[in-house]
Amino acid sequence: MVLQRRRWILDPFEEMRRMQEWVEQMFSEIPETARLLPSGVGEGTGRTAVPAVDLVDKDDKLLLKADMPGIPKENIKVEVKGDRIEISAETKEESEEEKEGYIRRERSYTSYYRSIPLPTKVDSEKIDASFKDGVLTIEMPKVEAAEVKRIEVK
Numbered sequence: 233m234v235l236q237r238r239r240w241i242l243d244p245f246e247e248m249r250r251m252q253e254w255v256e257q258m259f260s261e262i263p264e265t266a267r268l269l270p271s272g273v274g275e276g277t278g279r280t281a282v283p284a285v286d287l288v289d290k291d292d293k294l295l296l297k298a299d300m301p302g303i304p305k306e307n308i309k310v311e312v313k314g315d316r317i318e319i320s321a322e323t324k325e326e327s328e329e330e331k332e333g334y335i336r337r338e339r340s341y342t343s344y345y346r347s348i349p350l351p352t353k354v355d356s357e358k359i360d361a362s363f364k365d366g367v368l369t370i371e372m373p374k375v376e377a378a379e380v381k382r383i384e385v386k
Contacts, residue, residue: 283298285299293374294350294351294352297369315350323343325338352375358372
């Protein structure tokens with residue numbers, strides 16, 4: 233009696249690779265303007281861009297840096313909401329060129345938005361934000377943690 237061996241052994245990693253290729257192909261066929269979410273950091277869907285952010289936990293403060301090139305500082309809005317910090321900005325540009333036989337008008341609109349969860353409580357009254365060379369820097373002093381008091385169970 234001859235045992236027949238299987239020709240294929242199911243490889244889960246091969247199946248995952250094939251599924252990833254299928255999903256990438258499916259999403260590549262969607263026009264960029266029809267996507268609802270940004271593709272990645274710094275990329276937009278035609279209207280919303282996600283700024284790249286670094287959040288550093290120092291001893292007594294949190295330091296956040298966000299890349300927002302080309303945005304005037306008066307258009308940037310920073311808000312602390314509970315345990316999150318939200319960064320948003322908008323920029324609009326219009327240009328018009330008139331030459332013999334034609335008029336060319338171009339408009340662009342980009343909004344930036346990012347909501348970042350904070351790892352610890354911060355003093356919202358003492359937050360300091362500055363903007364230089366396209367980089368938004370936010371310093372947030374930490375709130376002192378309450379001393380832990382042990383309660384005896386009777």
